[in-house]
Amino acid sequence: MNIHRFEKGWLVASLVLIVFFIGTVAYVSAVTGVEMVDDSGGKVDVDNVTDDERFADPRVEQVGENEYDAYVVAQQFIFRPGTNSPIEVPANSTVNFYVTSLDVVHGFQIVGTNVNTMVVPGQVSEITVEFDEPDEHGILCNEYCGSGHASMGGSINVVPEDEWEGGDA
């Protein structure tokens, strides 16, 4: 087949580019260790979420020296905790979020960051986050979930370590 040498060169360059893109993603994944949201959060009975021990009283609790588990329930049109009172986590911590939905598909993002996950009824989204300095951030639902979707927001406060009280919303 008659391919002009310039186009052959571009074909090679394109393949190099593609491999470069795949390589950087694989690097972030394998070396930096950033995992994707997947099925490791497990399931929940969508008809009985509030009976589940994880989500009956959604809160942040300490599970290790600088490690915390945060349970969040998403529903039309609030996060619990998060909307009516901020989620609170201490600075310099690693927090494992477990997020699920009572009703439809929602999204959960700490605004302007890469802490971002879908929230699907029947599934638990597990996402681990590193927080450094004290700050305040917004959270919002970024998946259309019905007519009140635009009001589904909240906040998360990263407080100095000695100020974190531990406990629920």
Next chain:
Amino acid sequence: MAYVDKRPLEARVIRVAFAASFLFLGLGGLGGLIQALHRTGYFQFIGEVTDGNYYTVLTSHGVFMVLFFTIFFLVGVFTWALTRGLDRDLNNPRVTKYWITSMCVGAFLTSLAIIGGFTNAIPLEANVLYTMYAPLQAHPLYYIGLTLFVTGTWVAGYDMISTYLRWRSDNPDERIPLKAFMVLTTMLMWYITTLGIAAEVLLFLIPWSVGIVSEVNPTLTRTLFWYFGHAVVYFWLIPAYLLWYTVLPKLSGGRLFSDPLARVVFILFLILSVPVGIHHQYLDPGIPEGFKFVAMTNTMFLLLPSLLTAFTVVASMEHGGRQRGGTGYLGWLRTLPWKNPAFSGMALAGVMFAAGGFSGMINAGMNINYLVHNTFWVPGHFHLTVGTASALTFMAGAYWLVPQLTGKELVSKRLAAVQPFIWFVGMTFMSNAMHRAGLFGMPRRTADPTYSQFSYDPTVGTVSGVNGQIALGGVLLTVSLAIFLYVIARTWFGGERAESPVDAELPSALSGPEHSPKVLDNLKLWVGIAILLVILAYTVPIGYIASDGLWSGSETYPVAIEALEVLL
């Protein structure tokens, strides 16, 4: 002799398809303007009761633009391309009339279901947006209309393929002419693609919306939707590619650089378009990371046909520019016919696509996607691709095709000449602002993205700056769209009848198909490979997801009133 005189029946079908296409473009565009002004806070006249009306507009904007505008245009331009490429009429006028009717009736019914959402007087509603998956549920009419629409396209494919087969038996040894090759590979890809949404709608969404089953598995319906949802973007893009490969060289004053490479590109789309859909679900729970990684590598390789297209199309334009007298490395850019809106629309669309391609590459990067998923970056991206590469090319193509389909010369040529430039400027403002807004966390699909609990913290620019540019861009795009519709309508209904309303001659490629291996024309082989790749990418994930239960998981969350009440 113009196309309308040579093939009157086909010309009539294409006119109907284009009329439907441009009608939905206009209605969708109106919806887009409403949204651009509403969510930026400039003019919120639909939201007084509840923001629900915003989502009715949004659903209409999505469905009208990316299902009806694009696909009606596709069946029209493909009918032209196939019959012109094979120099042959379509096989069976009754089949042709059936599919265009089915598509029109289906589009009408779905539109009715959506528009019903504006009023409580009739129990129709479909505020589910264009990405239709559980647990949000529309009125059954929404799904039924779409079923008629999509099955109509299946019959259109059958019409085109059977016309090709008749040509083949009359021409056993010839290479498939390029335009026909493009149509065939795309329709074959479409059959594979629509299996996903057909399964989703027929096995799950319709039975659920009429009450036969009470629960469906949300992750499963999402996965079936996105099996279709990525490949469909190539259904939108490919008619633009067809025009860039086969018409743009001529408009540039030159010839297509390479026919064989164009064939390779279309084969790559046939085999790679579908097994990538899970890249829309990178952030879904319930789907193991391994499946996401496979989808990512497939997606990155799917960049290849577009990157190759960039080279071939620009080289063809360069050939034209040089034949028109351009010299030096870039001097040929100036000798190109920028005053011809058919040319400038396609050229500007291509430039914008290069930018949109980049933001798509970011979307495709599995972990990089974390930052941009479901933010305003995503609409920023696709308004460059389907919103410009496809839409502006379709408008540009219309300036060249509508005269041939009606026998009328284009009117208001000077107005038409500025139209693509206004689109380009408007889209630059709007899309650039959308990308930046997404980076500081502004969400997509949200009626009013201001929240009482926090304010955004843009690193570059301000929130009001971004809102202003989106509103400005939206207004410019609406002006451009209005000009297009005006020029086409005046031409269609009022232009001067002419023997040869436009120069419709298409020169042969610089490097023709005779220089390429015959295996490229072996459609059965490529379809086989396409199916194999789909099986490899999807069987295990779907099996895994379905093991949770097919018709279990989530109760109904209808945005419609109880379906059975309507049936009775």
Next chain:
Amino acid sequence: MATEDKKREIGHEEFDPVGTLALIAVYFVILVVMWIIMWRIEFLGNGPTVVG
């Protein structure tokens, strides 16, 4: 539509798309640079960041 305006005929053998090569090389560089910039914005910035 337009008039031909063709000044000369250029055949297959005589055509080397040098302009295209130049433009596409620039595009390649832009892609690589933008990708690296995006990567830095996302993973090397401060603030809360996902790890798994």
